[in-house]
Amino acid sequence: EAQVTQNPRYLITVTGKKLTVTCSQNMNHEYMSWYRQDPGLGLRQIYYSMNVEVTDKGDVPEGYKVSRKEKRNFPLILESPSPNQTSLYFCASSFSLGTLGDTQYFGPGTRLTVL
Amino acid sequence: ILNVEQSPQSLHVQEGDSTNFTCSFPSSNFYALHWYRWETAKSPEALFVMTLNGDEKKKGRISATLNTKEGYSYLYIKGSQPEDSATYLCASGGQYGNKLVFGAGTILRVKS
Numbered sequence: 564e565a566q567v568t569q570n571p572r573y574l575i576t577v578t579g580k581k582l583t584v585t586c587s588q589n590m591n592h593e594y595m596s597w598y599r600q601d602p603g604l605g606l607r608q609i610y611y612s613m614n615v616e617v618t619d620k621g622d623v624p625e626g627y628k629v630s631r632k633e634k635r636n637f638p639l640i641l642e643s644p645s646p647n648q649t650s651l652y653f654c655a656s657s658f659s660l661g662t663l664g665d666t667q668y669f670g671p672g673t674r675l676t677v678l
Numbered sequence: 679i680l681n682v683e684q685s686p687q688s689l690h691v692q693e694g695d696s697t698n699f700t701c702s703f704p705s706s707n708f709y710a711l712h713w714y715r716w717e718t719a720k721s722p723e724a725l726f727v728m729t730l731n732g733d734e735k736k737k738g739r740i741s742a743t744l745n746t747k748e749g750y751s752y753l754y755i756k757g758s759q760p761e762d763s764a765t766y767l768c769a770s771g772g773q774y775g776n777k778l779v780f781g782a783g784t785i786l787r788v789k790s
Contacts, residue, residue, distance in 0.1 A: 567721075598780075605684075605767065605782035606722075613776060621777055653721065664710045664729050664771075667778065669721035 565590045567670035569654050575676045576644055584639045584673050586654030594657045595637040596621070596667070597629065599650040606653065612637055644677040651675075682770045684781035691758050692789055698754045699784040701768030705749035709772025713742055713753055716765040716783070725753075725766075758788045 567588045576582055588595065596611040598621075608621030612631040626648055628640040637656075641648060652673045659665040683702045691697050703711065710729045714722040726735040731746040739756045755762055765785050769778040 596778075603782060606769075606780040608777055608779070611777060619776065622779070664727060666724040666727055667712070667714075667722075669714075669723070671721050 565668070567654055567656055567668050569652075569670035569673050571673060572671060573674045575678065577678050578645055579643050582641050582644060582675075584641075584652060584654075584675070586637045586639065586670060587635050588637075588654075588656040588668070589635065590656065590658070590668065591634065592656035592658050592668075593634070594659055594665070594667075595631065596655045597627070597637070597639050598653045598655065599623065599648075600653065600672075601650050609639070609652075644675075646677050649675060649677050682768060682779050682781040684766075684768055684784050686784060687782070688785040688787070690787045690789065693759060695758050695788075696754070696756045697758055697786065698752050699766055699786075701751045701753070701770075701781055703749050703751075703768075703770035703779075705746060707772050708746045708749070708770065710770070710778075711744055711746075711751050712769040712771070712778065713751070714767040714769070716767055718764075722767060755786070758786070760788045760790045762786060763788050 570585045597609040598606040607623045610629040612618045654670040655667040657665040657667045685700050713725040716722040726742045728744040733744040741754045744751045765783040767783045769780040771778045
């Protein structure tokens with residue numbers, strides 16, 4: 564089944580404790596992206612990747628890191644989480660090399676709470 | 679317009695009503711306009727991707743139009759059903775480099 568998977572789905576952590584949210588897609592997509600969703604603000608892009616080893620900042624990259632060592636995986640790293648990073652996170656992928664005309668497929672979401 | 683804006687913010691309709699929402703976006707450097715449907719506790723799912731001025735797309739009772747010159751898209755739902763209740767998101771690309779920028783969404787609630 565073609566899908567985007569994320570883990571964990573739910574996470575409660577404390578300030579400063581490094582964490583990684585994994586994202587994997589099995590559709591051979593080149594474009595992958597991370598978003599956060601906060602009430603009233605819609606989806607805001609954190610980072611995106613147009614291909615392996617190619618990543619770029621989205622609109623809200625502060626406090627996050629990403630890597631794209633393999634085409635299928637795009638982990639999101641919070642080196643020192645803070646309470647303002649409490650949010651719902653979505654990973655998404657699409658086939659195109661950043662032309663933006665292709666449908667994005669979203670993962671199931673990760674609900675993160677930082678105490 | 680510098681950002682992607684959606685209106686109304688929320689909408690409550692009766693079953694059987696037809697309804698429509700608006701997505702406004704910067705018209706310069708436009709490349710693509712996406713519509714997604716997002717149900718509570720699920721992931722956003724794609725409805726349409728449109729790129730050409732005048733594009734019209736239809737999926738069942740849902741349709742969308744695109745005006746790239748004036749920078750807006752309409753999403754129409756004919757004969758709303760309770761299962762249409764969701765948040766409808768639009769996203770625009772091209773104006774911001776290799777990024778899609780999403781609007782805040784329109785929350786639709788259909789009462790039976």
